[in-house]
Amino acid sequence: MDGSTRTATEESDGRADTAEGTEAITEDSEAIVECSNVTKRYERSGGGGWFSFGSGGEDDRPTVTALSDVSLTIEPGEFVGLSGPSGSGKSTLVHLLAGLDEPTEGTVMLAGQNVSSLSKRQLTRLRLERVGIVFQRFHLLPSLSARANVALPLVERGVGKRERRERASNLLERVGLGDRIGHRPGELSGGEQQRVAVARALAGDPLVVLADEPTGELDTETGAAVLDLLGDLADDRAVVLASHDGRALDRTDRVIRLLDGQVQDDGQVQDA
Amino acid sequence: MSSLTRWAGLVGVALRRTATKATRTAPRQTAVSVLGVAIAVALMLVVTATGLGLVQGTTVRGDAVDYWVVPEGGGASTMVVSASSAQLGDVHDKSAALVDDDRVEYASPVLISVLEVSSGGQSQYVLGVGVIPDQSLGKVAGLPTGALSPGDPYYADGNYDGEWTGEAVLSERAAEVLGVSEGGSLTVAGATSGDGSREIGVTAVESADVESGLSGVPVMIAHLSELQAITGASSADSADQILVQSNAAGLESALEDEFPGATAVTRSGFTAQQSVDSELPLAMGLAALLVAISVGALFVATTQGLQVEADSEQLATLAAIGISGRARATLLAVQALALTLVGGALGVVLAYAATLVTNWAAVRALAPVPIANFHPALVAYGLAVAALIGLLVAPYLLVMERRTDAITEVIR
Structure with a gap:
């Protein structure tokens, strides 16, 4: 790498790809997520923003280190909290775990695959089949109904219309929105939109659900309901919750505390 | 079957997005795109119909x-x-x-x-x-x-x-x-x-x-x-x-x-x-075709390019949840095609009306002969040109989409 920036768009990156993009995805590791000595640096751009610095990057230009030598393992059934103040690297870590970005140094193994070795197409496929993501700002498509939003990943997977509708409706029932399936995001409250986003994250039956500040834009009561929902999901998959809200983190089984991009503490939450 | 189902599903999503944009989320931008194509196609058809009229209308x-x-x-x-x-x-x-x-x-x-x-x-x-x-x-x-x-x-x-x-x-x-x-x-x-x-x-x-x-x-x-x-x-x-x-x-x-x-x-x-x-009418028709394609494509590329820019967050979201680049490209291409086809259909109607008005005026003001001949094949011609505009614009929209910043930059 010549120091040029690398992003998580799907441009050709020269790495081996397969026609289907999924052949390389296997589950040969018990851990769903495994980070080893992960460092992530961003290069300061001329316009004052930041460029992602992918693996192999080396340059004299000014950089900021978002994560430094982070190692962790997450296994099925764990409800893991990522805590830390703003700028501590929580969101960066979530993006790395989701394969939305790649580490500058170290390896991120997701569902047994080293994300740095996968092409962008394979990474996209990996997210479709193994990862569910819940964003702080919901990020639902405003032109589609709640059910259509939830069914989007199923469309990409080639699931038939009838089955898509049925599965999406069931997921919306599960998150308590069985009576809102035809509503568009603009017709739903913030809490309802976030629950639709949770249902969408579950549509592909992922191994891990990554939630980045999912209650950041919700009131306390609605946020608690969403957290309850995420807690329930951890029964049969891993759930990673990035939050700076102590009450939210209290609901997790394990909290990894980050500060200035480094893991300060990784331990079980003490029962009250 | 799964592949066909996938494409059908994507086309359905694209059409739903287009319909909602036209009626709710971006009606003005959608109307501008449709009208741009409609006017370009209508002008082309009127000129072509006039050319046809010159060739055969009064023979x-x-x-x-x-x-x-x-x-x-x-x-x-x-x-x-x-x-x-x-x-x-x-x-x-x-x-x-x-x-x-x-x-x-x-x-x-x-x-x-x-x-x-x-x-x-x-x-x-x-x-x-x-x-x-x-x-x-x-x-x-x-x-x-x-x-x-x-x-x-x-x-x-x-x-x-x-x-x-x-x-x-x-x-x-x-x-x-x-x-x-x-x-x-x-x-x-x-x-x-x-x-x-x-x-x-x-x-x-x-x-x-x-x-x-x-x-x-x-x-x-x-x-x-x-x-x-x-x-x-x-x-x-x-x-x-x-x-x-x-x-x-x-x-x-x-x-x-x-x-x-x-x-x-x-x-x-x-x-x-x-x-x-019919060399002259043919030249007229070709010139009208080129102008219509150029104007229509530039119009749609501009308006829909801005729309892609505005939709960058949504497109990044799609990428984040695992929707492939090819699928996103399909969404954009189908949306562009849907808009231009609607514009083409509107253009055909406008051109037919304009031809009637032109002939009506010509019969009264110039000579008792029609100067334009709206042949039924012009309907298919107008729609085909509209589709061509959509197909020409689609790659530009895909490039715009590829230029979307890193997903992590867009989704916060």
Whole structure:
């Protein structure tokens, strides 16, 4: 790498790809997520923003280190909290775990695959089949109904219309929105939109659900309901919750505390 | 099956997004895109329809005609209204000589002239067509001639002093503008004989074939010699063309021998000559096509490019949840195609309306001939061009989408 920036768009990156993009995805590791000595640096751009610095990057230009030598393992059934103040690297870590970005140094193994070795197409496929993501700002498509939003990943997977509708409706029932399936995001409250986003994250039956500040834009009561929902999901998959809200983190089984991009503490939450 | 289901699902999502954008989330931008394509396609179709009108709209043809004899150098366009162009002379005798040829089943000179005709104080210009009627002649200028007495009685003895039949077949349009019906009478003004005006009786009112291009034009068909007498063409026994019906091939040279300085065109040759004569309309059509594609594509690329920019967060979201680049490209391409096709359909409607208005205005202000011919194939043409615009714009939108910053930069 010549120091040029690398992003998580799907441009050709020269790495081996397969026609289907999924052949390389296997589950040969018990851990769903495994980070080893992960460092992530961003290069300061001329316009004052930041460029992602992918693996192999080396340059004299000014950089900021978002994560430094982070190692962790997450296994099925764990409800893991990522805590830390703003700028501590929580969101960066979530993006790395989701394969939305790649580490500058170290390896991120997701569902047994080293994300740095996968092409962008394979990474996209990996997210479709193994990862569910819940964003702080919901990020639902405003032109589609709640059910259509939830069914989007199923469309990409080639699931038939009838089955898509049925599965999406069931997921919306599960998150308590069985009576809102035809509503568009603009017709739903913030809490309802976030629950639709949770249902969408579950549509592909992922191994891990990554939630980045999912209650950041919700009131306390609605946020608690969403957290309850995420807690329930951890029964049969891993759930990673990035939050700076102590009450939210209290609901997790394990909290990894980050500060200035480094893991300060990784331990079980003490029962009250 | 799964792949087909996937594509069908993506197309469905794209169409739903397009519909919602058009009605709720981005109605103005969508309307601008659709209107841009609609106007570009409409202008192109109007120009093309006008070109078609120039080529074939006013050509006087008979449905049983195999050869046309026209003054040399005139080409097929001579068959169009040609009052001031070269004419053929001594046409009665020469067409009679043609009929004597065993290879020729029938031949009739055709004189075409714009006439000022009045009825009940109402004066209108109509396209006068003079022929020598016969059962074999069939339709001329889209109108049947069977209601006229066969032959040319006023010229029966070789002079213009025979029985004046005063018969005329009017097109429905002519009857409408003159306010007459079958059995009514008309006065032709400016006649060079008969004290400056001639009385004509309406023998029949007929509907002109649409394909003649004259269905919207007031047309009056009369006996050749009577029209010659009215217009002054009797002095040289002149006409604009000779229609010849024959099953024999290779008659061109014989016909040209009979009419020195004239060109004989076969039915197939007519098409070829017509295409030569249609160079200008063809150039007009091509220019209109290029302009429409350029303007339409630039319009859609600009508006939809901005829309892709505005949608970057949504597109990044799709990537984040595992929707592949190919699927996102499909969404954008289908959306672009849907918009341009709707614009194309609207453009076709606008063009049809504009053609009607253009012809209406032309008939009243310029000449009793249509200047545009909206052929049904123009509907498919307009939609195809609209689809082409969509297909041309799609790659640009995909490039715009690829330029979307890193997902992590967009989604916070």
